[in-house]
Amino acid sequence: MLKKTLLMLAAFSALAPGLTAASPPKPFGAVPTPQQVDWLRMELYAFVHFGLNTYTNREWGYGDESPKLFNPSNFDADAIVATFKKAGMTGMIYTAKHHDGWCAWPTKSTKHNITQSPWKKGKGDVVKEFARACRKYGLKFGTYLSPWDRNCAEYGRPGYLDVYYKQIKELLRYGPIFEIWFDGANGGDGYYGGARENRNIGKADEYYNFEKVVSMIRKIQPDCIIWGAGGHGDATWGGSEQGFVRLPNWNVINRDKPDEKWISLEGDTPINHAGWFWHPGQASKVKTPEHLMQVYLDSVGRGANLILNVAPDRDGRLDKADVASLLKFGENRKRLLARDYAQGAKAQASEVRGDDTEQFGADKLTDGDIETYWAPNDGTTKAELIITTAKPVTFDVVRIREQIRLGQRVKDFRLEAKIGDQWEVIDPEASVLMQNQQGKAKKDQLTKAEKTIGHQIMRRLPEPITTDQVKLVILDARACPCISELSLLRMPREMPTPTIERKGDKISISTLEQFDTVYTTDGSDPGPDSPKVEGDIRETDNCVVKAAYIDRNSGEMSGIGAADLGISKADWESPEGKEAFDDDATTLWKAKAGERLTIKLGGVQRLTAFSYLPRQDGSVDGMTDRYVFEVSADGKKWRKVAQGEFSNLRANPIEQKVDFDKPVKAAYIRFTGTRALEGNEVTAAEINVFAAKSGPKTSKSSKTPGTSK
Numbered sequence: 001m002l003k004k005t006l007l008m009l010a011a012f013s014a015l016a017p018g019l020t021a022a023s024p025p026k027p028f029g030a031v032p033t034p035q036q037v038d039w040l041r042m043e044l045y046a047f048v049h050f051g052l053n054t055y056t057n058r059e060w061g062y063g064d065e066s067p068k069l070f071n072p073s074n075f076d077a078d079a080i081v082a083t084f085k086k087a088g089m090t091g092m093i094y095t096a097k098h099h100d101g102w103c104a105w106p107t108k109s110t111k112h113n114i115t116q117s118p119w120k121k122g123k124g125d126v127v128k129e130f131a132r133a134c135r136k137y138g139l140k141f142g143t144y145l146s147p148w149d150r151n152c153a154e155y156g157r158p159g160y161l162d163v164y165y166k167q168i169k170e171l172l173r174y175g176p177i178f179e180i181w182f183d184g185a186n187g188g189d190g191y192y193g194g195a196r197e198n199r200n201i202g203k204a205d206e207y208y209n210f211e212k213v214v215s216m217i218r219k220i221q222p223d224c225i226i227w228g229a230g231g232h233g234d235a236t237w238g239g240s241e242q243g244f245v246r247l248p249n250w251n252v253i254n255r256d257k258p259d260e261k262w263i264s265l266e267g268d269t270p271i272n273h274a275g276w277f278w279h280p281g282q283a284s285k286v287k288t289p290e291h292l293m294q295v296y297l298d299s300v301g302r303g304a305n306l307i308l309n310v311a312p313d314r315d316g317r318l319d320k321a322d323v324a325s326l327l328k329f330g331e332n333r334k335r336l337l338a339r340d341y342a343q344g345a346k347a348q349a350s351e352v353r354g355d356d357t358e359q360f361g362a363d364k365l366t367d368g369d370i371e372t373y374w375a376p377n378d379g380t381t382k383a384e385l386i387i388t389t390a391k392p393v394t395f396d397v398v399r400i401r402e403q404i405r406l407g408q409r410v411k412d413f414r415l416e417a418k419i420g421d422q423w424e425v426i427d428p429e430a431s432v433l434m435q436n437q438q439g440k441a442k443k444d445q446l447t448k449a450e451k452t453i454g455h456q457i458m459r460r461l462p463e464p465i466t467t468d469q470v471k472l473v474i475l476d477a478r479a480c481p482c483i484s485e486l487s488l489l490r491m492p493r494e495m496p497t498p499t500i501e502r503k504g505d506k507i508s509i510s511t512l513e514q515f516d517t518v519y520t521t522d523g524s525d526p527g528p529d530s531p532k533v534e535g536d537i538r539e540t541d542n543c544v545v546k547a548a549y550i551d552r553n554s555g556e557m558s559g560i561g562a563a564d565l566g567i568s569k570a571d572w573e574s575p576e577g578k579e580a581f582d583d584d585a586t587t588l589w590k591a592k593a594g595e596r597l598t599i600k601l602g603g604v605q606r607l608t609a610f611s612y613l614p615r616q617d618g619s620v621d622g623m624t625d626r627y628v629f630e631v632s633a634d635g636k637k638w639r640k641v642a643q644g645e646f647s648n649l650r651a652n653p654i655e656q657k658v659d660f661d662k663p664v665k666a667a668y669i670r671f672t673g674t675r676a677l678e679g680n681e682v683t684a685a686e687i688n689v690f691a692a693k694s695g696p697k698t699s700k701s702s703k704t705p706g707t708s709k
Helices: 002-012 034-040 077-086 126-137 159-171 204-208 210-220 289-297 320-338 362-366
Strands: 044-048 091-097 140-145 179-181 188-190 197-199 225-227 235-237 264-270 305-309 346-349 383-402 410-419 422-425 431-433 446-448 457-477 483-489 500-503 506-509 515-520 543-551 561-565 589-592 596-613 624-632 639-645 656-676 681-684 686-691
Touching (some): 034 225, 204 210, 289 320, 362 383, 362 483, 506 543, 624 681, 639 656
Parallel strands (some): 140 179
Antiparallel strands (some): 383 457, 383 483, 543 561, 596 656
16 A cells, blocks of 8 residues: 555656655556546456346347236345455446346336336346345446437437436446446437337537536546547547457557547457357357457457456256356466566666656556556656566566656567577567457458557467566557566466368268367257267257267366257358358359348258347458248248348347247248348348257267267
8 A cells, every 4th residue: 555655646747845755756647547447447247138038039129018028936146246346356247238128127217127027026126136245255346337328208308308317317326336327329220119210319529428427427427437429538439349459559549649648448249159148049159268258358368358248048047058157267367467477576677767766666557556667767658677586487468567657658579589699589570460359350460460469458379488688679659668467377278169060961070189079969068978079960850959078087078069950051042142151151143132141041941040140250241130930832822921120230249049939831931121221232151041950869970980070
């Protein structure tokens, strides 16, 4: 506490008269508020989407859903929050109102709320129960309140603002709120009290008057971090719902005006590929612990925070597969951060501010105190720092932190290690592949990128390094750099997870030489007694395939890879668009909006669902957000079995699965994309259909050699 107090005083004032110590650097450019600094140190917390969409199998409700749908039989806020605590999370944010306008607390602003639900005979309050559980387990509590309200008759008109402001004030009275979320989906078609029309609000900032909203929140909860709010808040989106945060990460609203307000970034993603709300069958789509660790490095490791969504099911419980992956990821993260091999190491710098090693010496990088920092003299923008450990150490992650209370300064740096008698560069080249919202890149995105540090940067090296000397070279900075920490970490050993792919009637599961690969095709978890992969698996029916590696020496089993596969498309035919069913997500069927894609299935099937995979190349041109799906026995007489909306494709372009009300027999299917997010064409990367189970079936493997991918 003493060091922290001294830092805060030193950052904004000179030392007391009579002392010969060097004066600290003055803050440069935009600087974070104390609340933003505390928020950034939370690193990882949970998002919880739980409401009417949980019961309708939708991501965005239309606004006409009945509140009577909400009736969890076994909701336990304590159990959910305890799981987050065990996983190492520091807080949670609950979606108290999503775009459908339904409020999960007994609000006085609208009748479309939890008092109209049968749960607890209309006396329930999900917000209250989560807030209370967070206090019990020592987690911070936050809330999400969608500005868009597809239920309210006044939405798009001035009268809605009274409703919305009242809802904000009500939620802020549930105790300390560490963060409040204002989503970016604003306006479009909706129920709107029965009008069933499209409403455009123009500029969101002007309609909601976010400047007034922020002022209102500050008066009630001055320490609350405000997400979004048209740039008036404290934090904003990292650029993707896959958890990736852009590089370089400059924490300002406008990079051309570095003295303007500090803005922090947040990476967000669901733990499950099925979406933000719980969906039937999602256990086969959970992200593996390895995937989550990479998301962590691509968000927190880039100076942002990570809000990881874990959604309760219709009973009000977390999915077991989600929990297993979350807890394993939490264990791996704890092991990663448990030991800093650089702590206590000797350190030297090419320059120390005013030769005041007591206050600004290089040893501040390895003293385990994030508040102390090394600094050179004003005007110095290039420097070298070397740390020397007592004996050689092995590491594969390097973490660097600036003292951001004084601003973000470093523009470029390089990491080197002493290998033998030579210094060798160990971090990736300065030219990096910039990632778009899906973590993929276009050819023109290969750029010479600035390598910022900010709150922190975590570099995962291509392979472990063993050495007793590491050098940080500051190549350029906007002002004299102030580095608080240089850490050497080791990624815990983790067995990989098998990957599963289908091509025609062949299912390929990756294998590794040192492991046995076991699998199931009925959705159950594989174990030591499950069949071993000996080649491609031939399966024409739809199935949920799961696979795991087993170490032949230790018997240790990896995480479980899973895939929910529709029926084989090997015999499908279409004169219009085979690209939509070639089991290749890189090819696209294209047509004008409203044109139909007709497919002959190769036999009569009893269908239960279909899915649409939007293009996966980063472009939104032709992504289809409105659809019609029809079936036929003879290709002449057609029956519509599904029609609706694919929600949130722009931000989260995942496979969209639509369950039918009841099974339907079909020899032909017809898909129509009626609207595109952008452009005049509609596209599809893949169309899949799912059939009713025909009964127990034994999986058969071919005689071909083991497959690998």
